[in-house]
Amino acid sequence: GDSVTQMEGPVTLSEEAFLTINCTYTATGYPSLFWYVQYPGEGLQLLLKATKADDKGSNKGFEATYRKETTSFHLEKGSVQVSDSAVYFCALSAKGSARQLTFGSGTQLTVLP
Amino acid sequence: DTGVSQNPRHKITKRGQNVTFRCDPISEHNRLYWYRQTLGQGPEFLTYFQNEAQLEKSRLLSDRFSAERPKGSFSTLEIQRTEQGDSAMYLCASSLGGVTSGGKLFFGSGTQLSVL
Numbered sequence: 001g002d003s004v005t006q007m008e009g010p011v012t013l014s015e016e017a018f019l020t021i022n023c024t025y026t027a028t029g030y031p032s033l034f035w036y037v038q039y040p041g042e043g044l045q046l047l048l049k050a051t052k053a054d055d056k057g058s059n060k061g062f063e064a065t066y067r068k069e070t071t072s073f074h075l076e077k078g079s080v081q082v083s084d085s086a087v088y089f090c091a092l093s094a095k096g097s098a099r100q101l102t103f104g105s106g107t108q109l110t111v112l113p
Numbered sequence: 114d115t116g117v118s119q120n121p122r123h124k125i126t127k128r129g130q131n132v133t134f135r136c137d138p139i140s141e142h143n144r145l146y147w148y149r150q151t152l153g154q155g156p157e158f159l160t161y162f163q164n165e166a167q168l169e170k171s172r173l174l175s176d177r178f179s180a181e182r183p184k185g186s187f188s189t190l191e192i193q194r195t196e197q198g199d200s201a202m203y204l205c206a207s208s209l210g211g212v213t214s215g216g217k218l219f220f221g222s223g224t225q226l227s228v229l
Contacts, residue, residue, distance in 0.1 A: 036220075
């Protein structure tokens with residue numbers, strides 16, 4: 001079945017450091033890929049998405065590129081801020097199963113001032 | 114856009130009791146989803162409604178779970194004869210349109226269930 005594997009956390013960085021959170025997936029066909037973020041006490045929010053190979057999703061300084069060859073969708077940000085502290089979830093929606101998302105286990109990010 | 118609202122925020126119950134959660138989606142959204150999230154894990158899909166029709170249910174949704182969405186507005190998720198393994202955060206989400214056709218899921222803050 002479909003699955004998403006994220007790098008294990010927690011991740012702790014200093015402000016302005018470079019961030020990478022790895023995400024790989026297993027799915028039949030070519031799924032749509034997403035990154036969701038959950039800030040403390042809030043619901044999950046869509047951060048960015050990519051719907052086909054080589055697409056780059058970007059938002060709030062975060063980027064992720066859909067790599068079909070490596071079945072990956074790694075999240076990156078060049079300079080993190082304290083306000084980026086949150087849990088980040090990689091997710092996919094397989095073609096033909098557009099009704100649901102399959103999530104990874106999440107990566108807790110803490111950014112220290 | 115007032116967001117997706119879930120009630121209650123927290124529910125503590127004894128094993129064997131029945132519980133019911135409510136979700137009020139964003140008003141114009143025709144699709145509604147229930148997910149379950151346990152500590153340290155990502156959300157797992159439970160069920161999906163398009164308007165009032167329940168179109169898909171996960172194998173995770175045992176016979177003790179039932180969900181409804183009368184008139185295609187709010188939804189309820191009921192768990193009968195709760196078990197300790199039911200302890201989790203229950204998330205509701207809504208969208209206008211499907212995920213892969215550009216629809217964006219909006220999540221509520223969830224209902225945290227603790228079964229003692």
